[in-house]
Amino acid sequence: xxxxxxxxxxxxxxxxxxxxxxxxxxxxxxxxxxxxxxxxxxxxxxxxxxxxxxxxxxxxxxxxxxxxxxxxxxxxxxxxxxxxxxxxxxxxxxxxxxxxxxxxxxxxxxxxxxxxxxxxxxxxxxxxxxxxxxxxxxxxxxxxxxxxxxxxxxxxxxxxxxxxxxxxxxxxxxxxxxxxxxxxxxxxxxxxxxxxxxxxxxxxxxxxxxxxxxxxxxxxxxxxxxxxxxxxxxxxxxxxxxxxxxxxxxxxxxxxxxxxxxxxxxxxxxxxxxxxxxxxxxxxxxxxxxxxxxxxxxxxxxxxxxxxxxxxxxxxxxxxxxxxxxxxxxxxxxxxxxxxxxxxxxxxxxxxxxxxxxxxx
Numbered sequence: 001x002x003x004x005x006x007x008x009x010x011x012x013x014x015x016x017x018x019x020x021x022x023x024x025x026x027x028x029x030x031x032x033x034x035x036x037x038x039x040x041x042x043x044x045x046x047x048x049x050x051x052x053x054x055x056x057x058x059x060x061x062x063x064x065x066x067x068x069x070x071x072x073x074x075x076x077x078x079x080x081x082x083x084x085x086x087x088x089x090x091x092x093x094x095x096x097x098x099x100x101x102x103x104x105x106x107x108x109x110x111x112x113x114x115x116x117x118x119x120x121x122x123x124x125x126x127x128x129x130x131x132x133x134x135x136x137x138x139x140x141x142x143x144x145x146x147x148x149x150x151x152x153x154x155x156x157x158x159x160x161x162x163x164x165x166x167x168x169x170x171x172x173x174x175x176x177x178x179x180x181x182x183x184x185x186x187x188x189x190x191x192x193x194x195x196x197x198x199x200x201x202x203x204x205x206x207x208x209x210x211x212x213x214x215x216x217x218x219x220x221x222x223x224x225x226x227x228x229x230x231x232x233x234x235x236x237x238x239x240x241x242x243x244x245x246x247x248x249x250x251x252x253x254x255x256x257x258x259x260x261x262x263x264x265x266x267x268x269x270x271x272x273x274x275x276x277x278x279x280x281x282x283x284x285x286x287x288x289x290x291x292x293x294x295x296x297x298x299x300x301x302x303x304x305x306x307x308x309x310x311x312x313x314x315x316x317x318x319x320x321x322x323x324x325x326x327x328x329x330x331x332x333x334x335x336x337x338x339x340x341x342x343x344x345x346x347x348x349x350x351x352x353x354x355x356x357x358x359x360x361x
Contacts, residue, residue, distance in 0.1 A: 004028050005167050005218055005228065015197040017213035024227050027191045027219035035165050039141070040122045047214070050124040053101075061212075066125070070102035070132055078105045079286040080243040081158060082112060082279070085185055086266045088238075088252050088259070091276070093153035096142075096177070099160035103129030103137055110135060112270065112279040119145065142173065149176045156185040161225075162216040172232055175255070183254045184234070187242065190249035191219040206247045222249060229253050 003009045004021040011019035011028065018027050033047070043049040053066040064072065082105075085095070091113030100106050100118025102125070109116035118137040120126045129137045138145055155174050164170045174184065189210040200208050210216055220228070226237050234255045242248035252258060270276035270283075 015211065017211060024224040025193060025221045026224040029213040029217045031213040032217055033165050033214065038121065038165060043122055043124045048121045050122060053125055066102050066128065070104055074104045074108060077243050078108045079283060081105060081156070081185065082108055083283060084240045084250065084252065085154065087261055088183055089154050090261055090266065090269045094151065095154045095156060096152055097156040098142055099157065100129065100137060101125065103133040103135045105156070105158065106135040106137065107133035111275050113273055113276050142170070147177050150179050152177045152182055153179055154183050154185055158187045161186055161188040162218055165217055167218060167228065171228070175232055175234060181254070181256050183252050183258070185252055187248055187250045188225070189216065189219050189247055191221050193221055210247055225251070
């Protein structure tokens with residue numbers, strides 16, 4: 001890739017596969033992919049076709065394949081994303097998820113009461129998601145879909161932004177699809193300012209997993225992703241805690257100031273329908289799980305601290321016992337020397353008296 005998304009063509013070296021933009025700080029893939037390469041015309045051979053979701057994920061990246069993810073994502077990342085979505089946008093808002101994969105998040109959004117649908121590039125994945133979760137999924141890219149401008153309340157992009165060959169063009173189109181007060185919900189890897197490739201390799205840093213130059217074409221910093229949307233007229237951005245905070249960032253983007261819904265508003269909305277009640281129960285279970293995990297972590301930290309204290313005290317007792325034994329030995333030796341001297345004096349006195357008697361003194 002000869003230019004960054006921001007138009008700059010001057011870079012500094014980062015690794016053999018990436019350079020860093022001198023203007024915005026984004027990490028840019030040197031391999032890159034064209035918009036045509038991102039399309040899936042043949043599911044058996046194209047990059048984002050069927051093999052990407054099966055062989056590539058499990059064999060090349062050592063990640064769970066789409067079958068495992070379809071089960072596991074619901075109880076973890078999907079609930080995490082839903083919590084933030086509810087914070088800024090309540091059902092029955094209309095939401096589109098780009099790159100929805102197996103469709104579990106679309107299904108959870110629908111369960112919560114949203115008018116939700118998804119987009120994927122692979123016909124095989126689209127069919128898989130439709131059959132697995134019974135949700136509407138269209139074959140992308142999103143620019144080709146017949147979606148009226150200003151008709152969506154939100155667009156979700158979970159681990160998708162970094163894959164776009166032209167994020168400016170795609171995000172410009174997405175913003176046109178949103179209502180004036182609509183929002184983007186985005187999770188993407190976070191490249192940190194000052195990150196050093198050699199240090200990442202030396203410490204086996206978590207961010208190394210994100211350096212996939214044939215997939216992750218742009219790896220943004222918080223500053224550069226903010227700059228991106230500011231250039232597109234969406235200047236309001238709120239960063240929320242990412243579920244994988246050691247290498248991801250999670251944010252909400254809008255063209256108007258963001259207004260957070262109160263917890264009681266969210267509860268009232270979900271409690272107003274049977275499916276919403278089930279969704280709220282899942283969120284409650286997730287909150288309970290995280291609370292227990294935090295308490296367990298705290299107890300482990302406390303246990304480790306106590307273990308260190310016990311080791312320190314044990315060592316102190318051992319040292320004290322050794323000191324005591326040494327003192328006892330010294331006392332015994334001192335007592336023995338004094339006793340001997342006393343005995344010697346007494347013995348000499350008795351002998352002297354006996355000798356005086358014998359000589360009649």
